[in-house]
Amino acid sequence: MSADASATSKVTPGATTAASSQTTKHRGRPGRRTSLAWKNLTDAPVRTAVSIGGIGFAILLMFMQLGFLGSVGDTATVVLSRMKCDIIVRSKDYLNVYDPTSVPGDLPQWLESIPEVRSAVPLDIGVTVWQSPEDESFRAIALMGIDLDDPAFDLPELTPQVRSQLRPQGSVLIDDASHKSFGPKNKIKFGELDFGTTTDVAGSPATIKGTFFMGTGLAANGALLGTRETFDALxxxxxxxxxxxxxxxxxxxxxxxxxxxxxxxxxxxxxGPASQAKAMTLDDAMQSERQRWYYQTPIGMIFGIGVVLGVVVGGVISYMVLASDVMAHLSEYATLKAIGYSNSFLVKTLLTQSTLLALLAFPPSLLLACLLYYATSYYSSIPIRMTWTWIGVVLALTLFMCNAAGVFALRKLLKAEPASLF
Incomplete structure (x- = not known):
């Protein structure tokens, strides 16, 4: 039997249908083209399910890394986003919102005299040491000092009654998003049960008068709010x-x-010292804060590398899946080449198959990622949210890695002669 005859005898039903539909079309008679890529997937459902699982794992890995990377940017600006201002004046030695260094204390008075400026509000912010009232352990916590007559933050909790309660030195509000390790009485989050509780903060007594919500994150797991006098004391x-x-x-x-x-x-x-201060718009300050956490801190770099690693892992898994499929259908692909199908047809078939795998693996991975985002946010108090940007980025990366893997998996077949593949 000749090589061509032998090759033809090994063709699968899907390939035969594809070839016959091509012939029918060329003869001018109507015919229905069979998708060879879809036939390859449905011909081995177990292998296809395993392939979808492997690619889905890579997609999930990318979603999680992007979610954590997004939370870095979101939590970096959580304090800035609640500020009531148009322009921020800060030291040129500023590092981040919890380590801003300082500027001269009389600067607000000098700047408020500018005709274009309506108000200049001072804000003290830094990190201090909190002793848990439950287990007496010490933890770092953010502390913000405001002027009660003109609060720096847009917080609905700062009602006139609450402000009056904060006037005695040592009185504070605690962010109810603070981690449970800071010692709430219900072991979950701070609330009414903790009102009136006094604990040690940097060697001085501090009394919880209420709660507020601003949100914490990777830079600080808890936050306190008081007057500027309380800030100095704590x-x-x-x-x-x-x-x-x-x-x-x-x-x-x-x-x-x-x-x-x-x-x-x-x-x-x-x-003098005032010339060492720097003015910038609130939007620019928020962008600068994000850029610093993304590119100048280990946290941002780690999650950025994690996204790249997810693409690499997904590419390797996709290559293994598609290369295995090519080897399993090697004789069928060889038959298609032997009867005259071009390399472009084979490339199109495998790229269609890789695209189908990507599209089949994406929805369950997206659903699982949303569930993991919710669980992570709930148990770690770090806000992680799914965005259309992340969905679009991961979908594009998924299609790219699967199709690139398909091209690499097919390159051996494209260089081979049909007779040598039987």
Whole structure:
């Protein structure tokens, strides 16, 4: 028997149908084309299910890494996003919102005299040491000091009654998103049961007067809010006449660039320590904060590398799946080449098959990722949210890695002669 005859005898029903439909079409008679890629998948359902599971694992890995990476940016700006201002004035030595260093304490008065500025509000912020009232362990916690007559934050909890309760030195509100390791009485989150509880903060007594919600994250697992006097009392070391940040609201928020220019001119004209302060819009400050956590901290880099690793792992898994499928149907592909099908037809078939695998694996992976996002947010108090951006990015990466793997899996077949493959 000749090589061509032998090759033809080994063709699968799917390949035969595809070939016959091609012939029918060429003869001008109507015919129904059979998808060879779909036949390859349905011909071995167990192998296809395993393949979908492997690719789905890689997709899930990418979703989780992107979710954590997104939470880095979200939690980095959680404090800035609640500030009531148009422009922020901060030290040129600023590192992050919880380590802002400081600027001269009389700077708010000097800046408020600018015609373009409606108000200049001081804000103290830093990290101190909290002793859990439950197990007396010590943990780092964020502390923010505000002017009660003109609060720096847009918080509905700061009602006139609550503000009056915060006036005595040592009175604080605690973020109800603070981790349970800080010692709430119900072992889950801070609430009414904790009102009136007094504990040690940096060697001084602090009394919980209520809760507020701002949100914590990777930079800090808990947060306290009090007056500027309370901030001075609950932070170690003397501060002198210094303030962490100055929040400026403009008379005309629409003229943002004009207001920013006026503030920068005033800072330069003051000279001395004031000239070491830097003014920037709130949006620019938030973008700068994200960029720092993404690119200048180990946390952002780790999750960024994790996304790349997910693509690599997914590519390897996809290659193994598709290469195995090519080897399993090697004689059928050889037969198609022997009877005249072009390399482009084989490439199109395998790319269609790899695309189908990607599209079949994506929905269950997306559903599982949403469930894991919810569970992680609930148990770790770190907000992780699914966005259309992440869905689009992961879908694009999935299609890319599967199709790239398909091309690599087929390259051996494309270089081979049909007779040598039997």
């Amino acid at each position: 932070t170690p070391g003397p501060r002198g006449n210094r303030v962490s940040l100055v929040l400026l609201s403009l008379e005309n928020p629409e003229a943002l660039e004009q207001g920013l220019h006026a503030v920068e001119q005033r800072l330069r004209s003051l000279g």
